[in-house]
Amino acid sequence: MKLAFLGAGRMAAAIARGALDAHLCTPAEIRATARTEPTRAAFAKTVGLKDHAAEAAIQPATENAQIAAAAEIVFLCVKPLDLVAVAREIAPHLRADNQLLVSVAAGISLADLQKAVGDAVPLVRVMPNTPALVGQGACAYARGATTTDHHTGLVEKIFGALGEIHAIDEKLIDAVNGLSASGPAYVFTVIEALADGGVLMGLPRVLAASLATQTVLGAAALVKETGHHPAQLRDAVASAGGTTMAGLEALEAGGLRAALIAAVRAGTVRARGLGAGLPP
Ligand SMILES: NC(=O)c1ccc[n+]([C@@H]2O[C@H](COP(=O)([O-])OP(=O)(O)OC[C@H]3O[C@@H](n4cnc5c(N)ncnc54)[C@H](OP(=O)(O)O)[C@@H]3O)[C@@H](O)[C@H]2O)c1
Known part of the structure; x- marks a missing residue:
């Protein structure tokens, strides 16, 4: 072809x-x-x-x-x-x-x-x-x-x-743009930030980058392969008074969830605006 x-x-x-x-x-x-x-x-x-x-x-x-x-x-x-x-x-x-x-x-x-x-x-x-x-x-x-x-x-x-x-349906395509077409850049930022956290806490840069990348890959694979809701998988690893719960508290305080939702909205709105500048 x-x-x-x-x-x-x-x-x-x-x-x-x-x-x-x-x-x-x-x-x-x-x-x-x-x-x-x-x-x-x-x-x-x-x-x-x-x-x-x-x-x-x-x-x-x-x-x-x-x-x-x-x-x-x-x-x-x-x-x-x-x-x-x-x-x-x-x-x-x-x-x-x-x-x-x-x-x-x-x-x-x-x-x-x-x-x-x-x-x-x-x-x-x-x-x-x-x-x-x-x-x-x-x-x-x-x-x-x-x-x-x-x-x-x-x-x-x-x-x-x-x-x-x-x-x-075509009416959904700008939202796909805001989520999955732009999404890799959001996730690259998450990976980089996780690695920076590891370096801050004393890990060598190469090890921190490798652990951060594999953690994102592995977490995504676990969601996909088990079919479980992400919240269910998260609750399963956040034990009472534990380290993960302490980290999750910091994420909530930093507004990670709201920032990602806003990123998808911003990408979608920007995609909607691109067609507006076309010549007649
Ligand atoms: N990258 C993404 O993540 C992504 C995701 C979803 C959709 N898209 C869409 O995919 C399209 C391409 O994106 P991209 O990331 O591949 O961009 P890109 O790497 O910049 O590729 C666009 C290419 O078009 C060439 N070009 C410009 N004017 C041309 C013309 N008149 N005739 C023939 N070739 C011409 C440019 O060539 P020169 O380099 O030689 O100037 C450039 O290499 C965009 O419309 C984007 O919205 C991209």
Whole structure:
């Protein structure tokens, strides 16, 4: 299956890697564009394209239309504010009968995209996250008006190879952005802060970082594998008068819970605002 990535940044590389790992395409069937050489080289490295294959596959942004025209699935992976311009640029070259257009951009609605490329073009709007790079992504998608089950099946296969994928109504996608697309950055901050706490209490930096990372990974795995509510798992380890309860008191006093809830709200509100700056 021929895949085109317009915008060969981090997200495009993660998706291309997933498509290869899922055997949905061969390296020779991948094409991508970016404005600058370092981005093109980084894409080739992450996706594992070598020498001649990389040269043929990764092109300057001036080739967007040509590369989109030859693909079966076109992924729009540029930043949100560049998205509508790129969609308009390729629109005359798209074939509604046998192509699918997938956008991963934050804040740009299916309606805005459909306006840019025409009503007939099948569209899917996906909200992925960067743990997709290691096959642990959390992702949701909404389908456009002319999108068929065949199209959504392709999207589920590709993004399913990168982690979890959920079909949702488009009205929920900005909240997915605020939670799981932005969420890795919140959790990186939590990991860093836990490690800092360990260093404060005398642990060597490398040991503290390793313990903090594995603690977050292990806690998430325990929630997922047992299916228990996080509060139930927390209560099970917070014994009366114990060390964990003392730590939890400090977390409540510091407002961790309220801060994380506010972070998801802020990310969601910001995503809603991104589409507002589009050209008419
Ligand atoms: N990163 C995330 O966690 C995340 C999560 C969910 C959704 N998304 C969405 O994914 C999209 C891409 O994000 P990203 O993190 O992958 O950003 P990124 O690494 O900055 O990649 C965007 C790429 O687009 C290229 N580009 C810009 N204008 C172009 C044009 N006219 N034609 C072709 N390529 C062009 C840029 O190339 P140069 O570098 O050469 O300028 C850049 O490498 C965004 O819309 C974002 O909202 C990202």
